[in-house]
């Protein structure tokens with residue numbers, strides 16, 4: 001008897017037109033393919049060198065200029081020019097400088113439950129929070145997907161993460177994913193899908209799911225998948241896309257490689273120490289570590305909810321005089337809403353620097369590179385050596401609340417102390 | 420038969436060690452970018468490596484970003500294969516797409532500077548320095564068919580499509 005399918009098996013079977021199980025190779029239709037400005041130029045060259053001229057789906061092919069936005073150098077400006085001209089020639093979609101971080105824009109405007117999404121950026125997995133089989137690849141793979149409208153996958157085995165209970169005050173989705181990565185390790189899910197289920201997800205809005213799915217790749221996973229349910233519908237409706245909704249869930253008799261149960265109410269604020277994401281401890285264990293720079297933003301925690309959490313903590317307070325506070329809303333939609341709701345005003349009054357929508361200092365290109373031996377506490381997803389522009393810098397990762405509380409104290413602080 | 424010296428690295432060598440984001444402005448100038456290959460793991464590597472040599476990692480080699488520039492500059496440095504205990508998914512796919520073999524094996528017995536001989540079809544790595552022979556896991560069939568064409572672009576040019 002045929003056993004049921006995981007979410008990964010379901011989506012890849014549907015998009016390849018035949019039943020596919022873990023371990024099979026699937027040639028799947030691609031619903032959305034994109035690149036960003038540090039991987040796009042190589043994809044454009046690979047596309048041209050292969051002799052391709054036309055895109056399979058121009059309206060589902062997107063070039064994002066977000067990593068160096070606005071550009072800090074003439075070389076990157078030239079890369080932007082080559083991508084703009086590719087967009088003009090092929091008729092694909094261009095999301096220009098200032099129009100937001102690719103993964104946030106994909107979530108707001110493009111990703112649909114059940115889609116197959118490939119991007120030349122490892123955090124393409126973010127859209128798994130909306131029930132899309134979304135994964136990162138290199139420039140050549142994406143160039144092929146641009147031209148053929150399909151790609152190949154080895155259907156991954158899935159690890160089921162069953163969530164129960166609710167977060168306590170001061171504990172967030174970011175703490176959950178940092179905890180999980182610390183528990184299974186930076187290669188704990190290599191080649192696998194992480195699938196989330198259980199009663200705990202009913203209280204977890206899509207913004208939280210996007211944060212969790214975003215970091216699936218930090219455990220090595222191919223994809224981090226949530227089912228599509230009522231909360232997915234609410235999110236899509238809020239961004240004016242309720243027509244894109246469809247329910248999606250794994251079969252109850254699906255086979256998983258492994259099951260992990262997590263009680264959300266037992267979690268505490270977590271921090272990843274330098275230089276690997278799985279180097280996690282509780283925030284309280286690091287109390288007192290002095291922080292030179294705090295970054296709130298990126299594709300992990302640059303959403304409206306993050307601006308709200310940061311503003312709530314920073315209202316009537318100020319950043320510590322020796323701690324810089326950098327805030328980067330991930331998209332124009334987030335920025336405008338945060339202005340409208342007064343969050344940005346509160347943050348500026350608290351001494352924050354507000355960056356334009358984009359990746360900001362996350363990958364060490366500009367806007368907040370670290371000095372020698374400086375310590376940064378960031379809401380981003382990576383703390384690798386050299387990540388923020390200096391191999392002699394030290395990056396700690398945490399939730400937005402931990403970041404905001406630490407900016408006030410000038411040292412790593414458990415946010416429950418100020419909430 | 421591939422022959423060369425081993426350059427040994429530890430666990431969790433990320434794409435930021437191989438080509439850090441601060442050098443993103445060099446990504447359209449690959450020869451220049453290649454001069455910085457693996458700079459944040461071993462600043463001298465780019466000067467020392469010779470054509471044919473091997474990059475030998477521990478577990479989870481190539482974790483992090485999707486930047487294909489990482490395997491590309493390793494290949495441009497003349498490296499004939501990457502050997503590691505395990506390798507991150509996107510790096511693996513990118514390396515094969517660029518015709519750079521990635522061999523999964525127990526690298527603990529390989530020391531920095533050892534002379535190695537790799538028999539691709541036999542699946543063995545002979546350590547000429549220690550005299551030990553180890554085996555590597557076969558590359559999955561579908562990836563091997565891409566590698567055998569020299570990468571994904573030559574593969575697609577030849578077949579026009581994916582062939583199962």
Ligand code: SF4
Nearest residue numbers: 123298299359362363
């Ligand atoms: S915000 Fe950071 S992790 Fe996210 S896409 Fe940009 S550089 Fe990558």
